[in-house]
Amino acid sequence: MTPRATIHDVAAAAGVSVATVSKAVNGRYGISAATTARVLDVVQQLGYESSLVASSMRSRRTSVIGILVADFEPFSAEILKGVGVALADSRYDLLAYSGSRQRETNGWERRSLSRLSGTLIDGAIMVTPTVDTTSAEIPVVAIDPHTGRADLPTVESDSFGGALQATRYLIELGHRRIGFLAGRPDLRSATLREAGYRQALADAGIQFNPALVRVGLYKRETAKAPAASLLSMTDRPTAVFAANDLSAIAIIQVAAELGLDVPRDLSVIGFDDIPEASQMNPALTTIRQPMKKLGATAAGMLVSLLNGEILPQNHIRLPTGLVRRATTAPPQI
Amino acid sequence: MTPRATIHDVAAAAGVSVATVSKAVNGRYGISAATTARVLDVVQQLGYESSLVASSMRSRRTSVIGILVADFEPFSAEILKGVGVALADSRYDLLAYSGSRQRETNGWERRSLSRLSGTLIDGAIMVTPTVDTTSAEIPVVAIDPHTGRADLPTVESDSFGGALQATRYLIELGHRRIGFLAGRPDLRSATLREAGYRQALADAGIQFNPALVRVGLYKRETAKAPAASLLSMTDRPTAVFAANDLSAIAIIQVAAELGLDVPRDLSVIGFDDIPEASQMNPALTTIRQPMKKLGATAAGMLVSLLNGEILPQNHIRLPTGLVRRATTAPPQI
């Protein structure tokens, strides 16, 4: 109801100019201790707090780090936690932004970054960006990026190695007809996971069969139709490696609808180990990706960049690990 | 490197005034189709995107909803997911803000809200606010607030009922010496959980014993010392109800350090059912709180308020439920 107090209100109440208030609040040199005290008194009384927007407009520094995500699904939420912890005792505030409106359209990253950068945030972490953000006016670190371009600092996990582990595990269990529910082909992680899948097959002397591959796009809703298509084949696979946990959840849901028992009739392994993976019933076997650490690492790199330091290495890859749970079993004979 | 294109750059390149560019970009009435096309061409070429900060400065609407959290711990992260889903196909963007720097100081909510409101966000959701935000220039909905003040719309879960369930369950298992690790006394949820605990004891005819109560403040680090104090008593409790899952995790950690086996030597039950609860080993018995739904409900209320509607009810309470897992067992005789 009562409009916020502006710097003008404070100035009027304290009987000084707005410039003086600004200096007092920001501890700038050039006003006496007495005046500062008087101004701060009024600030206290009126509950004045400078507008982030207005101040960032003039002075380009804001001490706010932005993290740009397509939406707040489990993967980016975990990364957010990691960034938050890493930044907890830094001097930076954290602002997470998700452009709901234009999420589906291509290039949301560039647009959002452009809208926020320069003003509002001093640096940005972008989660799964698919465009080369050449228009970087501020330091940017990408997590799980589209491409390993040399100029943009990146953090990712070992998608190829993880996919290798996942597929090998299914093979060790005795599976031979192994399906693959792929991710977003525009993301580097997705192509690497497919490459790992194919490598593991090749290592085991199993012929790669394109008929066993579907594209699920990493999201639950988009994965359901391809999952249904895969499981409706007359000679359907006995096991499926899903490129991420949300796809795995989708395929398990579809399996249930088709009356298939997991893991008796179908083994499923995911990728990520999102919190939901261990909560579901049966709990999901998956490849663990250190999501919080991805976020914390990216935050650390960004802070270094903001301090004007040179990064010792521009691309960091973190290891993955197999987590055996209850959605995998040897195939039925 | 290359600085962002501003509206002036576009105007100069298109040979029109900045006013015209603004109208073209925002589809305002008053310029010819030909000019609009020409301007949009240049916009495309230069990759111009209006600055959120600058535009929000003049026109007070931004179509951005803010969610203010102390930090991105599991509880608020879950709420964030819920808000994100609810807002996914609305016309609002979502901005989550955590003031790392001043998180510990009192009144961060009022400060952050004040810095962002008026400009930057059209409405706000505040998670666990402890101050009465009287200076609300924009619509605000509070989740799990300090107090049930009549004027601020709130969403919370049934803390009293949940605490009743939790304590009753421990009693049913045969426990009589039941400790309580309390939350932040300034939060309404914390006092309600303690009330539920005491009510359950009273119902069972067990005398309330203040010596079995410690204050853990809802956070892992702050809960460890009181947890250690509780478990170091000569006649320590056989079971502990922790006011939230993070406190429960802390007490289990302390128990391990003291060589106590959970649940053999000590039963522990938490509150929230954060994702981590089911992942730990042994998995945590807890009271499930519909965190995503809390967020989604708050988002819905806020959108209604922004549409100028009157809320049918100003305070919403969602039910909780017991989740039996592995950290609870009958007491050893």
Place this chain on the structure above:
DNA sequence: AACGTTTTCGAAATCATTTTCCAAATCGCC
């Protein structure tokens, strides 16, 4: 061709703040 109406565009104000520069005041010193 004169006149009124409508369309199209630009100049300038505005939003809340910071910062630069300048004038006034104070101070120290002889």
Place this chain on the structure above:
DNA sequence: GGCGATTTGGAAAATGATTTCGAAAACGTT
């Protein structure tokens, strides 16, 4: 008390957009 040096505080510009208002141009009507 006068003069230079230093403090102190204020006026104004600048930040990047939107919007109001007014001027000019185009257009239609008689």
